[in-house]
Amino acid sequence: MNSQDPVVLTSDQGITTITLNLPERKNAIDTAMWGTLTEMLQGIRNDPDTRVVVLQGAGGAFCAGADVAKSKHNEHPIPRLRRIGDVALALFELPVPVIAKVDGVAAGAGCNMALACDFVVASSRARFSEIFVRRGLSMDFGGSWLLPRIVGLQQAKRLALLAEVIDADEAHRLGMVTWVRPVEEIDEFVTDLAHKLSAMPPIALEQSKSLLNEGVGTDLAAAIRNEAAAQAVNFATEDATAAFRAFLDKSDPPHYTGRWAL
Structure with missing residues (x-):
């Protein structure tokens, strides 16, 4: 441009x-x-x-x-x-x-x-x-x-x-x-x-941003349901597995890709 x-x-x-x-x-x-x-x-x-x-x-x-x-x-x-x-x-x-x-x-x-x-x-x-x-x-x-x-x-x-x-x-x-x-x-x-x-895990960032934006206009019960749905998406990424492994190994944060792990 x-x-x-x-x-x-x-x-x-x-x-x-x-x-x-x-x-x-x-x-x-x-x-x-x-x-x-x-x-x-x-x-x-x-x-x-x-x-x-x-x-x-x-x-x-x-x-x-x-x-x-x-x-x-x-x-x-x-x-x-x-x-x-x-x-x-x-x-x-x-x-x-x-x-x-x-x-x-x-x-x-x-x-x-x-x-x-x-x-x-x-x-x-x-x-x-x-x-x-x-x-x-x-x-x-x-x-x-x-x-x-x-x-x-x-x-x-x-x-x-x-x-x-x-x-x-x-x-x-x-x-x-x-x-x-x-x-x-x-x-x-x-x-x-x-x-x-x-450098943060992109899918987790996207899910958290969406939850916060939606949360200001909903009740607690709906927010908790939305959190559960979002967390299921996060668990199915390579990033969640890599972050958990780094936590257990006490190693540096991994390179996050946002790739689907299933």
Whole structure:
């Protein structure tokens, strides 16, 4: 893919990186980019070589949200919002771990895009805002579902109704950010985290991620049934046998493949 494309996809050692690449617009996403992101995420979902995804923005910004000025205004808003929703769902439902590397602004859909990831690593200069009401709009990109589950209902109302801009430390305190790192350290930190995750057993990671995502909307009995079904899948992989053998032998963790053992 051309490095001048508005969205750049690269892969290395099982780590796939999606870079929003319009730094002059703080990586605001226009109509065409939503379609590109959907196609990329669908491709990643079906790529057996991808073990981890890193989502980032170029040029010292993560994403300023949807680019309203560049969007097609002769189109009804329903299909436009459907495209945004398609990206939100595809990102949240990726079977592999997803790391949002947030440097600079993450506003509106850009803020909720970060929240849809499994981990958010923010630089010390990152800023977050549910900016929608300042534009006369209500939340999108799954924010009405994601935000209260992460920060609680009252804090979600504070962020959504006041459209405050909060710094990385405040976002970390609220649970929106997993780690905060100095600007000069964030690249190395995210790379190390991605490699740690890529070395984990992929089927077990996928099952655990799915259980946690589904668990927030179900009761304990259903969660336990889902856990049993997932564990049966794990037992049927080479990874479970290799991990158990390494535990008994007190040897180094094995190379996990995710291969079916039956």
